[in-house]
Amino acid sequence: MTAPFVLAVPSKGRLQENAEAFFTSAGLSLAKPRGARDYRGTIAGLDNVEIAYLSASEIASQLARGMVHLGVTGEDLLRESIPDADKRVLLIDGLGFGNANVVAAVPQAWIDVRTMADLDDVTTGFRAQHNRRMRVATKYINLTRSFFAAHGVVDYRIVESAGATEGAPAVGTAEMIVDITTTGATLAANGLKVLDDGVILRSQANLVASRDADWSPAARETARVILDHIAARARASKYREVRTRFAGCNEALLNEAHNRFGVVAPFGGPTSSGMLTLHCPPVHLYALGSFLREHGADTVSIASLDYVLDRENPLFAKLEAFLRQ
Numbered sequence: 001m002t003a004p005f006v007l008a009v010p011s012k013g014r015l016q017e018n019a020e021a022f023f024t025s026a027g028l029s030l031a032k033p034r035g036a037r038d039y040r041g042t043i044a045g046l047d048n049v050e051i052a053y054l055s056a057s058e059i060a061s062q063l064a065r066g067m068v069h070l071g072v073t074g075e076d077l078l079r080e081s082i083p084d085a086d087k088r089v090l091l092i093d094g095l096g097f098g099n100a101n102v103v104a105a106v107p108q109a110w111i112d113v114r115t116m117a118d119l120d121d122v123t124t125g126f127r128a129q130h131n132r133r134m135r136v137a138t139k140y141i142n143l144t145r146s147f148f149a150a151h152g153v154v155d156y157r158i159v160e161s162a163g164a165t166e167g168a169p170a171v172g173t174a175e176m177i178v179d180i181t182t183t184g185a186t187l188a189a190n191g192l193k194v195l196d197d198g199v200i201l202r203s204q205a206n207l208v209a210s211r212d213a214d215w216s217p218a219a220r221e222t223a224r225v226i227l228d229h230i231a232a233r234a235r236a237s238k239y240r241e242v243r244t245r246f247a248g249c250n251e252a253l254l255n256e257a258h259n260r261f262g263v264v265a266p267f268g269g270p271t272s273s274g275m276l277t278l279h280c281p282p283v284h285l286y287a288l289g290s291f292l293r294e295h296g297a298d299t300v301s302i303a304s305l306d307y308v309l310d311r312e313n314p315l316f317a318k319l320e321a322f323l324r325q
């Protein structure tokens with residue numbers, strides 16, 4: 001029997017629901033044949049795929065070790081836990097959920113500290129005054145080190161924090177923090193503010209491939225099929241289908257529609273009976289419909305697309321290029 005292809009999916013926490021919805025919308029239905037508490041699953045129709053249900057942080061480390069082929073996890077966790085992340089893993093695509101910023105934040109009471117440069121001055125003064133280094137509470141140790149180094153800030157010490165990091169300055173275990181924020185509510189509730197240039201990383205959930213997984217020809221073929229589903233869905237969701245028929249539709253008009261509304265004509269120009277099918281980004285639909293009517297169309301129908309299968313699969317092409325390097 002050939003070794004299974006392993007796809008890692010968040011089993012709990014913030015990313016879980018969105019990740020499952022993402023695969024479902026791509027036409028890949030995940031199933032847990034042995035019940036909800038089973039941590040191994042399957043995909044209908046793809047017999048050699050094994051779903052590994054893991055926490056988002058575990059997925060990052062399994063990708064680094066080549067224990068899974070593909071996984072969904074946050075960019076913050078990848079960049080924090082994998083040295084030289086861009087060599088070990090490929091971020092195939094951002095998935096538009098799990099958005100959060102990793103930020104450097106200080107007490108709002110520090111009114112003169114607005115930037116990393118201000119922070120640099122303060123850390124030096126702090127050391128002179130207190131005879132110890134300023135403490136930064138965080139679980140993002142590596143991201144903090146490289147960001148502070150890039151800003152020339154060296155007079156600080158990291159205090160590792162496993163949770164409730166924003167509370168550290170108030171309870172006196174650190175002077176400032178580096179943590180993740182989405183709405184900013186937790187920072188505000190703790191009297192903290194993000195430095196103007198203190199956004200370390202804008203993170204979101206990504207579809208990620210591991211370089212060190214067993215990329216046998218069979219595994220590559222499975223990845224191609226999975227990514228084909230995902231690309232078809234992604235392509236479909238960027239456009240709506242616009243159909244119409246009118247005399248006098250020509251190349252020049254299609255070019256103008258392309259330039260003004262970002263329209264593509266996936267099946268070429270009008271058929272012999274004048275039927276025309278276009279794909280148009282949602283924001284330009286009404287303008288396109290008006291444009292077509294001004295040029296003679298009586299009726300324009302607009303429909304959403306579920307999947308668009310193109311010969312090109314940009315996601316798989318990206319994976320192949322990464323594995324060749």
Ligand SMILES: Nc1ncnc2c1ncn2[C@@H]1O[C@H](COP(=O)(O)OP(=O)(O)OP(=O)(O)O)[C@@H](O)[C@H]1O
Pocket residue numbers: 012013014015055056057058073074075076077098099100180181182183203204
């Ligand atoms: N408001 C938020 N707070 C924390 N993480 C968030 C937030 N929004 C999105 N995320 C993302 O969710 C991921 C972390 O999810 P989660 O906490 O479920 O995973 P985990 O750390 O593996 O689990 P656990 O904390 O239970 O060990 C990170 O990639 C993070 O960027």
Ligand SMILES: O=P(O)(O)OC[C@H]1O[C@H](OP(=O)(O)OP(=O)(O)O)[C@H](O)[C@@H]1O
Pocket residue numbers: 162163164165166179180181182183184185186187
């Ligand atoms: O900017 P906000 O929208 O307020 O979100 C950010 C907060 O949410 C998360 O904590 P969570 O309460 O989930 O607990 P955790 O420590 O288990 O991650 C995160 O660690 C921040 O503390």
Ligand SMILES: [Mg+2]
Pocket residue numbers: none
């Ligand atoms: Mg967490």
